[in-house]
Amino acid sequence: MINYLVEAARALAANRLRSVLALVGLIVGVGAVIAIQVLGHATSGAMAGILQGFSNYTFLVQPNTQTGFDLKSGIKLSQVPELDKLPGVVSAIPYSQIASISYLGHTKAQLNVAPSGSDPRFYAQPIADGRLFTSTEEATAARVCVLSDNALKKLSPDGIPITGKELRAGPLRCKIVGVLAAPPTGAISFNFSPDVAIPETTFQKIYLHRSTVFALQVLVSDIGGMADTEKRVTDTLTAWHNGKFKYQTFDSTVIAKLFDTVFGVLTIIVGIIGSISLVVAGIGIMNVLLVSIVERTREIGVRKAIGGRRGQILLQFFLEAALLTFIGCGLGSVFGLVIGWWINTTYIIKISGVIVPIPWGQSVVLAVVFATIVTIAFGTYPAYRAAGLDPIEALRYE
Amino acid sequence: MSNHAIEIRDVTRTYKMGDVEVHALRGVTFTIDHGEYVAIMGPSGSGKSTMMNVVGCLDRPSSGTYLLDGIDVSHLSDNELAEIRLKKLGFIFQGFNLLARTDAIKNVSLPLFYAGVPARERTDRAVAALTAVGLGDRTHHKPNELSGGQQQRVAIARALINDPTVLLADEPTGNLDTATSADVLGLFDTLHGEGRTIIMVTHDEDIASHAARVIRLRDGLVVSDGPAQKIA
Numbered sequence: 001m002i003n004y005l006v007e008a009a010r011a012l013a014a015n016r017l018r019s020v021l022a023l024v025g026l027i028v029g030v031g032a033v034i035a036i037q038v039l040g041h042a043t044s045g046a047m048a049g050i051l052q053g054f055s056n057y058t059f060l061v062q063p064n065t066q067t068g069f070d071l072k073s074g075i076k077l078s079q080v081p082e083l084d085k086l087p088g089v090v091s092a093i094p095y096s097q098i099a100s101i102s103y104l105g106h107t108k109a110q111l112n113v114a115p116s117g118s119d120p121r122f123y124a125q126p127i128a129d130g131r132l133f134t135s136t137e138e139a140t141a142a143r144v145c146v147l148s149d150n151a152l153k154k155l156s157p158d159g160i161p162i163t164g165k166e167l168r169a170g171p172l173r174c175k176i177v178g179v180l181a182a183p184p185t186g187a188i189s190f191n192f193s194p195d196v197a198i199p200e201t202t203f204q205k206i207y208l209h210r211s212t213v214f215a216l217q218v219l220v221s222d223i224g225g226m227a228d229t230e231k232r233v234t235d236t237l238t239a240w241h242n243g244k245f246k247y248q249t250f251d252s253t254v255i256a257k258l259f260d261t262v263f264g265v266l267t268i269i270v271g272i273i274g275s276i277s278l279v280v281a282g283i284g285i286m287n288v289l290l291v292s293i294v295e296r297t298r299e300i301g302v303r304k305a306i307g308g309r310r311g312q313i314l315l316q317f318f319l320e321a322a323l324l325t326f327i328g329c330g331l332g333s334v335f336g337l338v339i340g341w342w343i344n345t346t347y348i349i350k351i352s353g354v355i356v357p358i359p360w361g362q363s364v365v366l367a368v369v370f371a372t373i374v375t376i377a378f379g380t381y382p383a384y385r386a387a388g389l390d391p392i393e394a395l396r397y398e
Numbered sequence: 399m400s401n402h403a404i405e406i407r408d409v410t411r412t413y414k415m416g417d418v419e420v421h422a423l424r425g426v427t428f429t430i431d432h433g434e435y436v437a438i439m440g441p442s443g444s445g446k447s448t449m450m451n452v453v454g455c456l457d458r459p460s461s462g463t464y465l466l467d468g469i470d471v472s473h474l475s476d477n478e479l480a481e482i483r484l485k486k487l488g489f490i491f492q493g494f495n496l497l498a499r500t501d502a503i504k505n506v507s508l509p510l511f512y513a514g515v516p517a518r519e520r521t522d523r524a525v526a527a528l529t530a531v532g533l534g535d536r537t538h539h540k541p542n543e544l545s546g547g548q549q550q551r552v553a554i555a556r557a558l559i560n561d562p563t564v565l566l567a568d569e570p571t572g573n574l575d576t577a578t579s580a581d582v583l584g585l586f587d588t589l590h591g592e593g594r595t596i597i598m599v600t601h602d603e604d605i606a607s608h609a610a611r612v613i614r615l616r617d618g619l620v621v622s623d624g625p626a627q628k629i630a
Contacts, residue, residue, distance in 0.1 A: 007511060014499040295498065302495045305456060306556065307484025308512045309477050391456045395495065 004312075008319035019324065022288040022379075026328025026371055027335055029281020033367035034336025035343070036277050038358055040270030042344045045356025047259070047266065057121035057223060059251035060095055061233055062215040073245040074212030075237060077204065086236060088220050088229030091117050093200040095217040098207055100169035102155070102196070104162060104176075109154035113169050114194035115203035116146070121219055123180060123197070125149070130163040130178030133199050141201035145174040149182040151195035169196055172206050226251060278367075282374040289321070289378040294397060300386040301394030310387045314380065317387075321379025328375070329368045336367065402465065403564055403595045404430040404453060409462035410618075411448050422448035424618035425462070430597065432563075435590040437606035437626065438599045440615035447568070449615060450599045454487055454566045455479045467563045484512055488557030492569035494549045496541040496556075502528055503537050506556045513560065527555040531585060547578030554585060558594075565589065567598040571605055583608045 012019040063073035083092035097114045116122050118135045123146075133144045145167060147155070156162050165176050174196075220229045234247040296317075303313050337360060349355055386394050411423040422445045430436050440446040451457035452464060455471055458479075464472045471482055483489075496505045507515075507524035515523070528537050531551040541549050550570060557565055567586070571579035586608065590596055598609060606612050607626050614622040 003511070003514075003517065006517070010504070011500075014497075016499075298495070299497055302497065303508070303512075304480065305454075305483065305489050305491075305495070306509045306512070307480050307482075307487075307560075308508075309480045311477075312512055392451050395491070 004316055004319055005323070008316055008323050011316070011320055012323060018288065018291075022285060022324050022375070023328045023331070025281070025284035025288050026324065026375060027332040029277075029284055030329050030332025030367045030371045031335035031339060032277045033274065033281055033370070034333060034363045035339040036270070036274045037363035037366065038337070038340030038360065039343055039348070040274060041358050041363070042340075042348045042356055043270065044266060045358070046348050046351075047262075056124060056252040057090075058217050058219050059226060059230055059249050060215055060217055061230070061237065061247050061249045062095075064246040064248040070245065073241065073247075074210075074214050075216060075240070076212055077208070078211070079240060080213075080216065083216070083218065083233060083236065086229070086232050088222060088225050088232065090121070090219040090221050091119060092216050092218045092233070093117055094204065094208065094213040095215040096203070096207070096213065097194050098170070100172070100196075102167055102169040104155040104165060104167055107155050109151070111151050111154070111169060111195035113145075113172060113196040113198060113203075113207075115200035115217075116194075116197035117200065117219060119219055122217075125180040125183055127178050128181040129161060130176070132178055138199040138201055141199060141205050143172070143174045143202060144177045144199065145172075146178045146180065146197045147176055148180050148195045148197075152179050154195075167196065172196075172198065172202075174198060174202070226253070278370055281367075281371065285371065285374050286378040289375070290382065296382055297386040297389070297394050297397040300383060301389070301391050301397065304387070304391035304394060313387045314383055317383030318376065318380045321376045324379060325372045325375040329371055332371065333364050333368060337364070401431070402429045403432045403434070403467060404428075404597075405463075405465040406453070407463045409452060409459040409464060411445075411452060411457065412460045421618055423452070423459070426615070426618070426620055427462075428613055428620060428623060430564075430595065432595050433590075433593045435586070435596045435608075435610045436598070437609035437612045438597060438615065439601065439603075439606050439612055441601060443617070444615040445618040446599050446601075446615050448618075450566065450568050450597075453564075453597060454489060455482045484509060485560060486563040488560065488562035488565045490550070490553050490557050490565065490567040490570045492572035494541070494546075494553045494573070496549055496552055498542070499540055501538045501540050502533060502544070502552045502555075505541070505552055506559055508556065509560050523559060524555070527559045528552070530558070531555045545578070546574050547581050550574060550578075550582050551585065554582070554589075558589075563595060565594055565596045567596065569600055570598060571600075571602075579605070 063069070077094065080092050080094065083089055093115055095115065097112045100111060100113050102109050102111045118133055118138050120126070120132060123132070125148075127146070128149070132146055133142065137144050147162070147167070152162060162176055163179060167174050167176055218229070218233055220226050230249040230251070234249060237247045238245060300313055340358075340363070344358065386397070389397075406429070407427050409423055409426045410421065413420040413422060426449065438446050438449055448457065452459050455466065459472055462472070463470060466482065467486055469482070471479065474482065497508070503521055503524045506527050507520035510520040510523060525534070525537055528534055531554050533548060533551055533555065536544060536548060541552070544552065571582055574582060583605065586596055586598070590610075596609075598605070600606050609626050612622070612624065612626045613620060
């Protein structure tokens with residue numbers, strides 16, 4: 001057996017051009033398949049990671065305007081606190097965003113002002129500097145505000161801390177008590193938290209001059225039960241209006257569903273590209289191995305004529321193919337993993353900000369198994385055929 | 399145990415080419431003793447190539463018996479025939495049929511590889527065989543680095559490496575010029591002188607005249623069998 005392995009290695013070394021070509025085919029093929037899989041997983045994972053940024057404890061509710069807008073569908077401000085008693089609801093507050101030309105000292109910026117709550121779950125990002133407003137401030141309609149990272153960048157481009165300063169936004173004067181963290185790189189921030197969040201009581205006092213609102217932001221205690229909670233809220237609102245109006249909700253799952261569709265298509269495309277690379281790699285390897293069929297057939301003729309048995313000859317050709325596969329898959333795996341790792345770290349992780357566990361082993365196994373089957377099949381098949389020929393036929397083979 | 403190297407009795411060989419039956423050999427009988435130097439001659443279509451393949455155990459007769467060194471090889475399996483070729487026969491082809499990009503030693507020692515001889519012994523015996531054919535200084539040359547005559551001598555060394563009962567040469571000088579042909583034929587004379595049994599298939603009278611005995615075939619039958627006519 002060792003004898004045959006040595007002989008196979010020697011034959012590969014002797015036919016250097018053919019061996020190198022087959023090896024290049026194998027290395028590129030295996031490498032491409034592994035890299036494509038790694039990148040496919042990295043991309044999908046990054047998308048999934050981005051989707052996680054959507055998880056949010058709040059949803060919006062507003063009259064269903066598909067059948068036309070009716071002023072009578074408004075929700076009485078005095079009734080809103082009653083919603084807090086519904087199971088699953090932590091707090092319901094009026095929702096509105098008001099664009100205001102705002103000033104911090106002499107720095108001017110257009111910012112959205114909106115009501116928010118003292119519960120940190122109202123915010124998609126954690127606090128980075130200072131604090132959120134307290135429930136006491138909420139109860140007393142204190143003139144305090146929490147700014148987003150976006151607002152901070154607009155108002156203080158050089159990064160000087162602004163916590164504790166006074167912001168003027170239209171009719172509003174408020175003390176900046178805190179600034180939120182920036183959303184993770186790449187994650188598409190989806191939240192209802194505005195540039196300037198102020199207690200809803202303060203918002204009502206300064207901006208709302210009506211007794212009804214048309215949109216509410218509802219904080220839920222459990223994301224899993226959000227759909228049920230939404231149903232309870234809309235049913236309650238419909239009941240308040242004697243069944244005359246329907247209400248619709250809007251939460252992160254709506255966008256998550258959209259992304260699920262995109263994500264599904266992406267997975268299919270990555271799969272197709274992966275399969276194509278598998279086929280291309282297979283054809284490449286196959287070509288190189290089949291090109292030498294004439295020379296190999298004559299060689300088999302010689303080997304048979306001088307007394308080589310069919311089994312002996314097949315074993316040797318099989319070992320040649322196996323050696324090729326072993327070396328090619330080894331180098332190809334390293335090549336593919338390095339390429340995949342490099343693109344993943346330099347591009348995908350940098351852009352998405354999401355580090356995904358990648359099934360390195362699975363990618364390698366799939367590529368290697370496929371390449372091994374192709375190489376051994378097409379490396380041994382001509383030998384199998386030729387070894388079955390009459391030695392006379394094989395010697396005459398052109 | 400027969401004292402003949404080769405004993406062929408009523409051997410026929412029929413091929414099927416589609417629906418047509420081709421009778422390449424129609425009943426050939428002859429014996430060749432150990433140490434004989436025989437040329438098998440005949441024009442194309444005479445059946446001499448088929449004869450060569452049968453004698454060389456590359457092909458089986460359709461009917462009749464063939465004893466090689468006393469062994470009936472008429473009905474052996476492919477693997478048994480391979481064994482016979484390995485142990486009893488040495489082939490020399492018109493086109494040399496050396497393995498490309500493989501040095502002389504490896505080419506010559508190939509039969510020993512299949513016989514399961516250890517690597518060191520294979521090399522030693524190959525060097526000895528190459529030296530015997532006058533190529534002791536070309537042991538690591540590859541076929542494309544050797545002249546036609548030298549390649550054929552490598553092939554002869556390969557044919558001799560297993561100390562075969564019979565040396566079979568199929569148009570051994572067909573690809574060689576006159577001077578190199580004489581060289582190779584001289585080598586055959588030497589081998590004959592050492593007591594080797596040589597069978598050579600050729601269509602060339604000059605070449606055949608080097609043999610001691612000529613068997614002429616025509617249309618699948620032996621038409622004459624006798625001493626070679628020496629050309630002055």
